[in-house]
Amino acid sequence: TDSVLHLAFQEFLRSEYSEENILFWLACEDYKKIKNTSEMIITANRIYSEFVQVEAPRQINIDCGTRANITKNISEPNLNSFDTAQKLIFSLMARDCYPRFLKSEIYQSILRKWFDVK
Structure with a gap:
């Protein structure tokens, strides 16, 4: 069920043109698990160029x-x-995106599927 909600939240963010937030957050979670220094440097630079630098393709706010x-x-x-x-991005999602997600049709349809099954 967590993965269903995760994917639904990601889809909701995509529909709002703010999918970069969850993708950045997930990339950071994976980054923190890296043990190898050279892999850490490569991944840090990828995260930086994809999400952080000005004019990045998925620039976060x-x-x-x-x-x-x-x-x-x-x-x-x-x-x-x-x-x-x-x-910052987690707090932005928690404060702004997630409450809207809970009211969205995407989330409501999941609830209906889970709780209205006879």
Whole structure:
């Protein structure tokens, strides 16, 4: 059931043109599990170029101070490089996107399937 809700939330974000938020958050979760330094550097740079840098293809909505701090430290990334940005994006989703998701037709149809089955 968690994966169904996860996919539904991702689909909802896609419909609102804000799918980059969940994709960034998930990329950060995977990033924090990396044990190999060279893999960490490659992945940090991929996350940075895909989500963080100005004009990134899936640029996330974070404040310029957080973006500047990541940019300054991207040449020497560590497992906490994206923590501040990840917390900001989580809080944005929790405050803004998730309440709308709970009212959405996508979510309501899942509830109907789960609870109206006779």
